[in-house]
Amino acid sequence: MSLYPAFARPRDLGQAAEIMGSLSTGAMIIAGGQELMPSVNYGALMPEVYIDVGQIAALKGISEEAGAIQIGSFTVHRDVQNNDLIQSKLPLLSYAAAQIGGGMQVHNRGTIGGNIVAMHPLYDILPSLLALGAEVDVLSDVGEVRVALADLMKDARHGLGSESLLVRVHLKPMMPGAGWSYEKLKITAGGYGSANAAAIVTLDSSKITSLRVVVGAVSALPVDMSDTLSDCCGQAWSAHLAEEVEARSSAEIKEPLSDHQGDGEWRRAMAGVMARGAIEAAIKKAG
Amino acid sequence: MEDMLEDTVLVNLRVNGKLHELEIPAHKSLLDLLREDLNMTGTHMGCMTGHCGACTVSIDGRVAKSCITLAATLSRAKITTIEGLTEEDGTLSPIQQAFWDEAGFQCGYCAPGMLMCTAELLESNSDPSDSEIETALAGNLCRCTGYQSLKRAVKAAAVKAKEKAS
Ligand SMILES: Cc1cc2nc3c(=O)[nH]c(=O)nc-3n(C[C@@H](O)[C@@H](O)[C@H](O)COP(=O)(O)OP(=O)(O)OC[C@H]3O[C@@H](n4cnc5c(N)ncnc54)[C@H](O)[C@@H]3O)c2cc1C
Numbered sequence: 001m002s003l004y005p006a007f008a009r010p011r012d013l014g015q016a017a018e019i020m021g022s023l024s025t026g027a028m029i030i031a032g033g034q035e036l037m038p039s040v041n042y043g044a045l046m047p048e049v050y051i052d053v054g055q056i057a058a059l060k061g062i063s064e065e066a067g068a069i070q071i072g073s074f075t076v077h078r079d080v081q082n083n084d085l086i087q088s089k090l091p092l093l094s095y096a097a098a099q100i101g102g103g104m105q106v107h108n109r110g111t112i113g114g115n116i117v118a119m120h121p122l123y124d125i126l127p128s129l130l131a132l133g134a135e136v137d138v139l140s141d142v143g144e145v146r147v148a149l150a151d152l153m154k155d156a157r158h159g160l161g162s163e164s165l166l167v168r169v170h171l172k173p174m175m176p177g178a179g180w181s182y183e184k185l186k187i188t189a190g191g192y193g194s195a196n197a198a199a200i201v202t203l204d205s206s207k208i209t210s211l212r213v214v215v216g217a218v219s220a221l222p223v224d225m226s227d228t229l230s231d232c233c234g235q236a237w238s239a240h241l242a243e244e245v246e247a248r249s250s251a252e253i254k255e256p257l258s259d260h261q262g263d264g265e266w267r268r269a270m271a272g273v274m275a276r277g278a279i280e281a282a283i284k285k286a287g
Numbered sequence: 288m289e290d291m292l293e294d295t296v297l298v299n300l301r302v303n304g305k306l307h308e309l310e311i312p313a314h315k316s317l318l319d320l321l322r323e324d325l326n327m328t329g330t331h332m333g334c335m336t337g338h339c340g341a342c343t344v345s346i347d348g349r350v351a352k353s354c355i356t357l358a359a360t361l362s363r364a365k366i367t368t369i370e371g372l373t374e375e376d377g378t379l380s381p382i383q384q385a386f387w388d389e390a391g392f393q394c395g396y397c398a399p400g401m402l403m404c405t406a407e408l409l410e411s412n413s414d415p416s417d418s419e420i421e422t423a424l425a426g427n428l429c430r431c432t433g434y435q436s437l438k439r440a441v442k443a444a445a446v447k448a449k450e451k452a453s
């Protein structure tokens with residue numbers, strides 16, 4: 001074993017599966033490196049082998065097939081922001097990708113796959129993907145499976161990053177007329193927020209007919225409030241309902257994060273404020 | 288399987304038009320490659336964690352922070368560094384001249400990020416607004432100018448670039 005890390009450059013999914021199956025957990029997939037490299041340079045992480053997935057054509061491209069949109073995991077934020085298909089059919093996602101910090105440089109290299117796999121509480125893409133009901137294809141040496149992103153995130157043994165590869169994301173286009181919003185509360189000039197929420201709402205006259213709300217940056221993983229708030233359906237938005245939404249969303253945050261983005265009690269309070277604000281903004285856009 | 292693992296990696300990079308073939312260790316950042324192997328010290332090291340932007344270069348026409356770019360992943364890429372912005376006769380490019388004229392830098396440490404991002408912005412937007420300039424420069428920190436002269440410099444650069452094009 002060399003003192004320095006080794007490098008593997010699979011040309012296709014078959015080779016990637018073979019490599020992942022044969023290496024120890026010290027191997028790490030690298031896509032844009034925008035999450036990995038800061039940790040490596042900081043001394044917090046030392047991969048034994050880098051698996052560079054940038055040559056695999058199957059991880060690239062954005063397409064529409066059988067009424068669903070596929071986004072290759074190696075798609076960079078800049079392309080998620082500017083792609084016509086995503087802008088017209090998944091405007092929430094292209095807007096959320098534009099709210100990522102780090103500047104144009106990070107948008108040009110950071111990938112949607114790296115953002116998902118990092119499962120970092122402060123990152124910006126997961127709340128929208130969960131609100132949109134994303135599914136993902138995951139490849140390991142035993143083959144490729146399609147799973148709901150929400151289920152994958154609950155599975156502590158997903159092995160993504162060393163034993164398995166995120167291949168692509170599947171998303172159903174947003175319903176025509178649906179209102180949407182992604183609200184990110186920032187208290188510093190840096191990239192990260194202290195609380196955020198993605199919401200998608202449909203209305204009939206002024207009554208809510210469907211509601212998806214996911215709150216991020218306040219706990220270890222984003223919290224899907226859609227079931228908790230499902231009784232908003234059938235009601236028209238009012239000051240009273242807004243207050244109730246805020247209080248119930250805050251109450252759903254059982255273990256709030258306390259870090260340099262703010263202390264736990266305040267984060268819990270902001271979870272409610274973001275959920276309420278995102279729904280309100282989405283309702284204004286619905287029609 | 289072992290034959291798929293490389294201890295060192297062969298990369299072919301075209302840097303400011305000149306081709307370099309290098310055998311590098313897998314963990315080397317593009318920043319270290321430029322500064323240590325190619326002795327091109329115009330690209331600066333500020334933080335190594337992706338926050339300051341002083342190490343910015345353009346890779347295949349898109350700006351990137353070279354400290355958090357693994358060089359081994361870049362085989363056959365075209366890199367432009369701040370040294371590559373000057374005109375062929377060695378004079379300053381319109382963007383560099385505008386930064387000079389408007390005091391767009393003081394110590395110049397942040398210049399790679401500010402200039403490379405301005406160059407990319409002006410390629411697609413010949414008349415950027417204040418907020419478009421802020422978005423384009425958001426990945427860069429400047430400890431000297433207070434950012435006002437930077438905005439002036441980008442606007443002056445837009446005017447100069449248009450003059451040159453017409
Ligand atoms: C200065 C700065 C500010 C930032 N601000 C924000 C912000 O405000 N919001 C935000 O959301 N993000 C932010 N980021 C994080 C940014 O790194 C991510 O958004 C980016 O998407 C990571 O993608 P990547 O391709 O660079 O990942 P990499 O660093 O290449 O990989 C990240 C992780 O995912 C694994 N991985 C990557 N691709 C795959 C795959 N296909 N299958 C399996 N595993 C995989 C890797 O093994 C690693 O564990 C910031 C980064 C920087 C440097």
Ligand code: FES
Pocket residue numbers: 331332333334335336337338339340341342343352353354355
């Ligand atoms: S040195 Fe690369 S961003 Fe600071």
Ligand code: FES
Pocket residue numbers: 391392393394395396397398428429430431432
């Ligand atoms: S001019 Fe000194 S850091 Fe910007």
